[in-house]
Amino acid sequence: MEFRYTVNSFTYNFKDLKTLMAKASPYRTGDALAGICAETNEERVGAQFALSEVPLSLFLTEHLIPYESDEVTRLIVDSHDQNSFSSISHLTVGDFRNWLLLDTTNQEVLGQIKMGLTPEMVAAVSKIMRNQDLIAVAQKCGVISRFRTTVGQKGRLSIRLQPNHPTDSQSGILASTIDGLMYGCGDAVIGINPATDSPEVVSNLLKMLDEVREKLGIPTQSCVLSHITTTLNIIKDAPVDLVFQSIGGTEKTNSSFGVNLNILNEGYQAAMELKRGTVGQQVMYFETGQGSSLSANAHHEVDQQTCETRAYAVARKFNPFLVNSVVGFIGPEYLFDGKQIIRAALEDHFCAKLLGLPMGMDVCYTNHADADQDDMDNLMTLLGVAGCNFFMGVPGADDIMLNYQSTSFHDAMYMRKVLKKRPAPEFEAWLLAQGIINERGERNNLNSKHLLLNMHGK
Amino acid sequence: MENKLIQTDPSELLKTQTNARIGLGNVGGALPTQQTLSLKLDHARAKDAVFSPLNTELLADAFSKFDLPFFNLKSKAENKIEYLKRPDLGRKLDNNSLEVVEKNNEKTDIVLVITDGLSADAVNTQVINVLKQLIPEWSKKHKIALALVENGRVAIADEIGEHLGAKFTAIFIGERPGLSSPHSMGIYTTFHPKVGLTDESRNCISNIHSDGLSILQMVQILNYYKEESFRNEYSGFKLKLDLNLFEEQKNTPIIG
Numbered sequence: 141m142e143f144r145y146t147v148n149s150f151t152y153n154f155k156d157l158k159t160l161m162a163k164a165s166p167y168r169t170g171d172a173l174a175g176i177c178a179e180t181n182e183e184r185v186g187a188q189f190a191l192s193e194v195p196l197s198l199f200l201t202e203h204l205i206p207y208e209s210d211e212v213t214r215l216i217v218d219s220h221d222q223n224s225f226s227s228i229s230h231l232t233v234g235d236f237r238n239w240l241l242l243d244t245t246n247q248e249v250l251g252q253i254k255m256g257l258t259p260e261m262v263a264a265v266s267k268i269m270r271n272q273d274l275i276a277v278a279q280k281c282g283v284i285s286r287f288r289t290t291v292g293q294k295g296r297l298s299i300r301l302q303p304n305h306p307t308d309s310q311s312g313i314l315a316s317t318i319d320g321l322m323y324g325c326g327d328a329v330i331g332i333n334p335a336t337d338s339p340e341v342v343s344n345l346l347k348m349l350d351e352v353r354e355k356l357g358i359p360t361q362s363c364v365l366s367h368i369t370t371t372l373n374i375i376k377d378a379p380v381d382l383v384f385q386s387i388g389g390t391e392k393t394n395s396s397f398g399v400n401l402n403i404l405n406e407g408y409q410a411a412m413e414l415k416r417g418t419v420g421q422q423v424m425y426f427e428t429g430q431g432s433s434l435s436a437n438a439h440h441e442v443d444q445q446t447c448e449t450r451a452y453a454v455a456r457k458f459n460p461f462l463v464n465s466v467v468g469f470i471g472p473e474y475l476f477d478g479k480q481i482i483r484a485a486l487e488d489h490f491c492a493k494l495l496g497l498p499m500g501m502d503v504c505y506t507n508h509a510d511a512d513q514d515d516m517d518n519l520m521t522l523l524g525v526a527g528c529n530f531f532m533g534v535p536g537a538d539d540i541m542l543n544y545q546s547t548s549f550h551d552a553m554y555m556r557k558v559l560k561k562r563p564a565p566e567f568e569a570w571l572l573a574q575g576i577i578n579e580r581g582e583r584n585n586l587n588s589k590h591l592l593l594n595m596h597g598k
Numbered sequence: 599m600e601n602k603l604i605q606t607d608p609s610e611l612l613k614t615q616t617n618a619r620i621g622l623g624n625v626g627g628a629l630p631t632q633q634t635l636s637l638k639l640d641h642a643r644a645k646d647a648v649f650s651p652l653n654t655e656l657l658a659d660a661f662s663k664f665d666l667p668f669f670n671l672k673s674k675a676e677n678k679i680e681y682l683k684r685p686d687l688g689r690k691l692d693n694n695s696l697e698v699v700e701k702n703n704e705k706t707d708i709v710l711v712i713t714d715g716l717s718a719d720a721v722n723t724q725v726i727n728v729l730k731q732l733i734p735e736w737s738k739k740h741k742i743a744l745a746l747v748e749n750g751r752v753a754i755a756d757e758i759g760e761h762l763g764a765k766f767t768a769i770f771i772g773e774r775p776g777l778s779s780p781h782s783m784g785i786y787t788t789f790h791p792k793v794g795l796t797d798e799s800r801n802c803i804s805n806i807h808s809d810g811l812s813i814l815q816m817v818q819i820l821n822y823y824k825e826e827s828f829r830n831e832y833s834g835f836k837l838k839l840d841l842n843l844f845e846e847q848k849n850t851p852i853i854g
Contacts, residue, residue, distance in 0.1 A: 312618065536620070536622055
């Protein structure tokens with residue numbers, strides 16, 4: 141199906157829906173690298189006008205990636221709920237934006253339509269929304285998830301403590317973990333990216349974290365972010381709380397990650413059997429990021445933001461506890477600078493929340509991207525206002541294993557302070573009982589005899 | 599001297615366990631001035647490393663002393679910004695350079711490709727020393743050529759190697775700078791280079807810098823990859839580095 145739009149007597153033609161979506165995307169280097177972005181600023185806005193006239197219902201029949209050749213498309217189409225869709229089925233993309241911004245479209249209403257939305261509808265509307273729209277609507281979509289803590293309540297902000305070490309040194313990881321706990325981090329998860337995917341290393345790290353958690357009585361969950369097949373290998377013998385996997389929005393992207401829906405389901409079923417949660421049993425942790433499909437040559441000429449949003453359909457199938465995009469990690473050939481990273485992060489958070497996911501964000505950048513700590517300060521503040529469920533907590537913002545900068549323990553203190561947010565309730569109670577923070581969320585001075593400071597060598 | 603404005607972290611023991619930035623202290627939850635500026639300085643150095651220029655004059659001069667065929671080349675990426683945005687251009691020679699390598703009739707066994715990558719300074723400061731240790735030994739057995747490339751990515755060695763009819767290439771390239779190691783060099787080796795190969799056909803030695811893998815260690819591993827590639831007539835993931843051969847380096851991160 142062809143689309144066109146006339147600006148000052150010049151008519152732009154868009155040969156199909158995926159071309160229209162790509163041309164309507166706010167500029168980013170990844171779409172330029174793929175050769176699918178608008179050629180001029182005018183063409184981009186022309187495409188946005190044309191996209192705003194597309195009926196939402198068209199996305200149910202015009203598939204950007206064929207149903208026959210992609211299991212993610214089949215998942216999206218087969219799980220679409222016509223009942224939830226009925227109240228908005230008459231809207232165009234442009235009027236969907238108008239409707240989303242109405243005061244009467246509140247959290248309850250948004251909850252009723254979420255299963256009627258496909259990733260493509262959500263990606264489409266995000267392309268014609270300004271940053272403030274993405275923030276305002278995301279803020280209305282509260283999504284709460286539960287395992288040993290409750291993450292995502294209004295007025296709460298959680299942190300994944302990320303104590304990575306370049307050689308997976310247990311004492312090094314423990315040292316960073318303790319430092320992070322002293323700053324009130326770790327209520328989303330204590331999650332290690334292992335330097336190797338060796339089952340033995342992963343297993344030992346899980347045992348170490350579990351021991352620390354038990355000894356200190358911390359109401360939280362741990363995770364070693366190994367490949368899902370590695371986790372499945374050790375799940376019978378190691379204390380696995382959450383099952384992790386990186387996922388993408390096309391079947392080919394996922395196969396480049398060495399997974400498919402069946403393997404994910406296997407991991408999900410295995411973790412559900414463990415019943416290790418206390419306040420809930422949401423057991424999956426997924427990471428995503430714009431550009432992964434292009435990087436795997438698996439994008440089918442679909443723009444990177446739409447590919448990313450399709451990954452949320454994969455995540456949604458497995459009722460995850462945590463999902464986050466690693467937005468600035470992939471590099472400048474996909475997101476060049478602070479401006480592109482900020483825009484992409486707000487899109488990812490909005491799209492995931494609208495689809496009903498407990499979305500967090502790795503607010504981050506690499507040293508070859510044109511971004512710095514000031515850009516990250518802007519982004520974390522914007523996402524905090526938008527109600528982002530969780531952020532990373534990396535010692536001093538410097539991940540010495542993955543070699544990139546994310547948010548720090550100190551950033552967590554900043555966000556909770558200026559946004560008036562508190563840790564997850566179970567974890568907050570623990571922090572208070574341990575005397576780590578006071579009622580105002582400020583840090584207490586810890587006695588050197590405090591159990592937290594005497595974990596090494598015990 | 600103790601700064602009374604700063605709430606210190608009672609974790610001196612913890613700091614000995616990791617190079618991560620822990621025990622930084624805080625002022626109202628935020629980073630103390632000294633710490634926030636230190637982070638900024640490390641980031642500034644890393645950014646400067648990305649945009650550092652390849653010292654072609656110095657390198658070409660040093661290379662000429664080896665008395666080997668030498669090619670001074672450029673990729674299709676015209677500047678660093680284009681290089682960052684278009685990795686595909688960094689993998690291809692520009693037209694003039696292509697002509698130069700196409701014209702070559704001399705047979706070569708091994709091409710050593712030197713390129714800036716994401717940290718020219720890593721290469722500017724280390725590669726001459728490396729070549730001085732490598733070339734006298736290798737040239738006893740093999741015909742070697744040298745290529746210096748501006749704005750190159752790893753795969754550009756495939757195009758160069760293929761045109762020069764080489765059996766084996768090693769490309770020396772500046773790695774993405776980390777905050778603690780802005781001048782880190784990596785080496786990728788490929789047997790039977792040809793355009794279109796991907797990373798699973800290569801072996802990699804990374805983290806060559808003053809606090810990482812030493813040049814001596816690196817030369818040992820590179821020798822191993824070269825010998826094994828010629829012996830097996832392949833390179834890449836099938837070629838496993840036997841760490842027992844390098845007992846003292848077990849803790850050094852090595853990507854096989």
